Amino acid sequence: xxxxxxxxxxxxxxxxxxxxxxxxxxxxxxxxxxxxxxxxxxxxxxxxxxxxxxxxxxxxxxxxxxxxxxxxxxxxxxxxxxxxxxxxxxxxxxxxxxxxxxxxxxxxxxxxxxxxxxxxxxxx
Numbered sequence: 848x849x850x851x852x853x854x855x856x857x858x859x860x861x862x863x864x865x866x867x868x869x870x871x872x873x874x875x876x877x878x879x880x881x882x883x884x885x886x887x888x889x890x891x892x893x894x895x896x897x898x899x900x901x902x903x904x905x906x907x908x909x910x911x912x913x914x915x916x917x918x919x920x921x922x923x924x925x926x927x928x929x930x931x932x933x934x935x936x937x938x939x940x941x942x943x944x945x946x947x948x949x950x951x952x953x954x955x956x957x958x959x960x961x962x963x964x965x966x967x968x969x970x971x
Contacts, residue, residue: 849873849960853943856965859933863969867928869943869962877901877921880946882958883928885939885967892942892955896928900949908953911937933969940964 855867867883877900886892896917898905905917916929926943944958952958 849945851943851945851960851962853941853962853965856941856967858968858970861933861935861969861971863933864929864931865933865967866930867941867943867965867967869926869928871924871926871943871945871960873924873945873960876924878949880949880951880957881917881919881926882944882946882952883917883926884942884944884955885937886942886964887936887939890939894953894955895941897946897951897953898926899951900946904951906951906953930967933967935969935971937967938969939967941967 850872853869882897883895898917914932919926942964943962945960947959
């Protein structure tokens with residue numbers, strides 16, 4: 848059974864930074880894309896960022912492009928989301944997800960395992 852465990856969420860002021868981490872208990876971690884999604888109160892879960900299994904390709908939603916950076920360390924089975932210049936509208940529960948394949952994807956159906964989520968709150 849694959850498990851994904853996120854950490855690094857918390858409360859930060861607008862303009863601040865946070866780094867989320869997600870450790871995956873899966874063999875051949877580098878064979879799979881990884882993604883970050885988020886869900887704000889009263890809203891549907893939305894795509895944030897994805898990274899190819901090799902780490903050589905990334906893709907971001909327009910709302911975070913230029914502020915967030917996704918990266919991975921395949922030796923540690925870990926994917927990261929560095930979040931800079933945070934805004935109150937970034938407040939949400941952030942979820943790590945494992946892709947079913949190595950290629951990047953922005954839709955939830957392309958991911959087969961999900962973490963429990965970590966809360967990020969940005970105060971104005």
